[in-house]
């Protein structure tokens with residue numbers, strides 16, 4: 202699926218929730234479901250700094266696709282990370298670079314993307330894009 | 342007894358909603374809300390007598406100058422400084438601390454020692470680190486106990502003839518613990534060290550008497566005492582203020598200027614270069630009037646009631662860890678076992694409640710407890726037990742959702 206298709210699918214899923222409680226419960230469940238990153242990758246270089254919750258991101262190429270793993274010590278942040286990974290992981294770097302994040306607004310989580318929120322998500326998206334740019338440059 | 346419902350009417354912001362719920366503001370330790378009386382004072386200034394001070398002979402300038410100097414006297418009286426000119430008006434606690442740290446750059450030498458407490462706001466540790474780097478002095482730290490209390494025995498043993506300066510907050514911003522500053526000041530003076538007390542967190546709850554404390558410097562910010570942002574004070578004993586060199590050069594702080602030499606103005610102008618926050622200072626005076634009208638004893642006693650009520654209810658939820666005990670202002674810094682403070686803050690915000698989460702600019706304290714941060718609920722005299730009940734329900738809900 203393309204990034205756009207996945208985003209549409211997520212927007213669809215979230216449209217079924219009536220209120221913020223349900224959305225948050227869903228994200229918390231996502232957050233609890235899995236470790237999203239290998240423990241060995243939770244290292245200093247992968248840590249996004251300056252956030253209240255710790256966020257680790259790692260990306261590597263598998264064939265022509267960029268695969269991301271990430272984690273956080275805060276569960277709501279982790280839930281949002283799970284959504285971001287579903288959207289951006291396993292895509293070609295060029296597609297990741299071009300992708301927008303408007304869907305986050307549409308699913309009612311815009312507040313988490315405010316730079317003042319200090320939860321690392323803005324930096325995390327930036328980091329995902331930087332990985333894509335780095336691998337893209339490398340590919341060319 | 343305070344009439345809280347009446348008092349709440351003075352704070353227009355308490356009528357607003359957040360996320361569709363009535364605002365519950367429990368982040369008073371970060372900044373306090375502003376009563377209508379102070380807002381009116383700001384409006385009056387800009388609608389009636391806005392002018393630059395100490396410069397013009399015209400009526401507006403005279404009125405503004407008078408109001409500004411009257412405010413200084415209110416601030417002086419509030420903290421019981423001996424002289425109005427011992428109250429330097431600054432842009433806030435941070436600015437005041439930097440002014441002193443900067444002044445000591447020329448008074449310290451290699452081998453001298455500065456003592457700070459383990460409970461400091463870390464932005465306030467930086468000026469002393471810079472001062473040490475600059476002068477070759479070294480920084481010593483008063484350690485803390487698990488209870489959040491400072492270790493006074495360790496403090497006493499740090500003091501010696503090389504100790505030149507002691508810096509400590511009156512109340513810790515991360516935990517709300519009230520520090521034994523009387524003891525700290527007395528012991529420091531036994532070795533002739535200077536003491537600067539950061540009253541930013543204490544000033545909304547405790548009326549400090551700088552002469553009774555015999556403190557050398559005391560600093561605070563207006564925005565935590567119902568006043569505007571960007572205004573603060575530096576109290577200094579006259580003898581010390583005379584010893585410190587000026588901090589910034591500019592208008593107001595000079596006496597005579599030629600290209601060869603400038604002589605500085607006397608106190609307090611020596612430290613007040615440029616056009617100050619005139620309106621802010623006047624409004625700070627109005628804020629102190631407002632608070633004194635309610636009375637600090639009544640405020641402290643009511644806030645203490647809120648603190649006890651909230652502490653008991655919070656502990657009853659279960660798995661709650663509160664950091665800091667003993668004598669405290671109305672601050673509860675806590676975590677729920679195995680839940681990140683950020684997650685709790687997010688859920689309670691959704692329910693219209695403003696609390697602070699994070700390390701509260703006190704990373705060393707968080708490192709001490711080995712936690713990423715805490716949730717900090719800080720109460721003011723305009724808060725109510727009903728609001729605490731709502732908050733407790735919100736924390737319960739957050740706990741249920743998150744565990």
Ligand SMILES: Cc1ncc(COP(=O)(O)O)c(C=O)c1O
Nearest residue numbers: 433434435462510514541542562
């Ligand atoms: C203990 C303490 N010191 C200093 C400050 C800094 O005050 P300001 O930002 O007004 O300069 C604060 C504010 O949070 C504080 O709590």
